[in-house]
Amino acid sequence: MKLVVTGCAGFIGSAFVRTTLELNAASRIVNLDKLTYAGNLENLASVAQDPRYRFVQGDIADAAVVEALLAEEKPDAIVHFAAESHVDRSIHAPTPVFETNLRGTFTLLEAARAAKLARFVHVSTDEVYGSIDAPHEADESYPLKASSPYSASKAGSDLLALSYFTTYKLPVLVTRASNNYGPFQFPEKLIPLMISNALDGRDLPIYGDGQQVRDWLYVDDHCAGIRAVLNQGQAGEVYNIGGNCSLPNLEVVRRILKATGQPDSLMKTVTDRPGHDRRYALTSEKLEKETGWSPQMDFDRGLALTVDWYRDNREWVERVRSGEYRRFYDVNYAQR
């Protein structure tokens, strides 16, 4: 399969490129990425010389760039990862969230429609279901109830993508995954932030009471789920991809402190995130039944691998933490 993938200089997209090429599961991958603060070509250094891989710097909201790329590459499918992906940033600065997640997705869908593309996988999130009371969990028909500008933009782009199937018969598939973790994740998200701060002996900022629950999915399991949807999913359908691992944030942070050998006293309670969703929970039964996929990584093993990676890649962390990251850290944490 010849793929155009968007946003693969980021965390999950780069893992998708590395693992897909390693498994020989695509004959060519063209990565269209704008290189925002979250895009880092270092994440793709291991495949940069691979003749099956090409990088194109560009904005998914730029119709001319997208149309020219599809005309030149004639891919079998688009896998669409590119997004502004951080909830806190979406609260401080929603404009790029709208531009990329909504306008960018619209631009890609329009170009895909014109090019009569055979498959379009839109990578989305369980955040679109909003906070879910225990013991319920969302299946794919659960109502959408987005809380942040980020989750609202993802819910909107999911609906837009599905409308292209209903109206234009563009073979769109939507995936909704839970919280990912693993190597190369930008240290603004819970797990990499807490690991990198713990390794430096810095404070670990816990929003509110820390009892919010997330389902944790190892990034390579997510990528395998996306490949299962790409190859075996039904057009026009939505597929949840979860890790079967629900934990309160405080428990995750305690395990990080244990894995890094740091004391619990590093944990500091700070002002809660506005509109903070209390609990995410989903079932991936549909994907498991239709494709045979299931998450393989045990959380403690995945966390140990991730801690080791951050310990061994301090220079990567230092480089991404310089410049823009410091400004964001001040904006997000100084007032809390």
Ligand code: NAD
């Ligand atoms: P990320 O922030 O690490 O990477 C995003 C990438 O998109 C970056 O390389 C960035 O340069 C690129 N990008 C941003 N705007 C762009 C634009 N206008 N044009 C081209 N490229 C652009 O994100 P991630 O965590 O890897 O998430 C990837 C996708 O998976 C997103 O769609 C996100 O909503 C979804 N998702 C993430 C998680 C998670 O836990 N991180 C869970 C479920 C779903």
Ligand code: DAU
């Ligand atoms: O559920 C999937 C979603 O998971 C993805 O769609 C998003 O792209 C991804 O960012 C993630 O969203 P969350 O808001 O759940 O992830 P985050 O890592 O920002 O926060 C996880 C939990 O940890 C949440 O309850 C907020 C809390 N938290 C986070 C940070 C950054 C803290 O307590 N302190 C922090 O400093």
